[in-house]
Amino acid sequence: MSFAVRNLACQRAEQLVFENVSFSLASGEAIWVRGRNGAGKSSLLRICARLLSPLAGEITWNDEDIFKDSETYVGSYHYLGHQEALKYAMTVRENIGFWSMFHGTEDVVSALEQFDLQKLADTPTGLLSQGQKKRTNLARLVASSAKLWILDEPLSALDKHYIALFKERLMRHLAAGGMALFATHQDLELEQVKLLDLDDGAL
């Protein structure tokens, strides 16, 4: 299982955001994307999630181009963006249940437990705090069987306790052969994670 980005360039509003970005991920590896505001962290993650097309370059999953032959890639990754993607009229359990079913798994109970959401399971997400909404989103990750996690600011609105919990879940995911590509401004202090600085485009 491998994920590789080669000579990627991105353009937004006719301005070059970044170019010549290359990196690769193997099972058990994670990359932390860093850079100043506007460096293109979110754009890079959205391209890797097939939500944006790159200006140039290639991204492969098991040596197959994710834009040309995406069949095997589609079920292999889970993207968590800036937006909540939660339906406020539905409960925490229903929101996680819908997305886990959509991604081919239905392990909602375990996902609720892993992010300490059992007591909130039947609460409409519209009544949750920002941190609780974020935990609901993170629970969707563990409810899916995706090997690659693509996460944009996964720690925003989380307190120290839940940041530590997320780190522990991330490490567990990597230990199980998973991969992660994430951008955050928080200091995660993870030795096992490689850094990609978008300001100079290098690992």
Next chain:
Amino acid sequence: MKRFFSLIGRDLTLAVRQGSAVTLGLSFFVIVIILFPLGVGPELAVLARIGPGVLWVAALLACLLTLDRMFQADYEDGSLDLLMIGPLPLEILVLAKVIAHWLTSVLPLIVIAPILALSLNLPGEGISALVVSLLIGTPTLSLIGSVGAALTMAMRRGGVLLSLLVLPLYIPVLIFGVAAVEAAVAQLSVTPHLLLLGGVSLGALVVGPLAAAAALRLSLS
């Protein structure tokens, strides 16, 4: 298929809990129909003559009123991103959204239409033809509307543009729908009109999801 029905189920659940999609279109439909006898006058012959057209135009406009939310809510909260990169083909995803829209915003209009038809003095034969023509013709409104909804979902005040894009395409459905009801009232065969209406619906079923999927890709690119 499980994902397809799950998406429809989610949208139905949201429509029932939020209520706005069902009640907004339905209230608009009822009010417009009630306004006509007040504006045109209580002459039963006049009401019976204009009834089929009034009912079809009101249904068409009520449908249009809720179209803009077909993709907009999912676009605004980020769900659309996740749906689009998910395992469900985009055309099938559009079809699920169209079915959910029809069930929540159009089907209630068809259920209440016979009662409102009575207030417009439409005879029994006309009411049966009205219900059948609405059942056959209104899926086209949601299918064609999905293209406009996909094109305008990211726009502020996209509703006006949506109306301008979609309303001209509704004309064939309106013509055949009204003609079917008028034929029934005049004791003529309604079959040719219903067949034409069915043909338009089948055409929209093929073209609508493909065009809406392309429009979604365009809007999000």
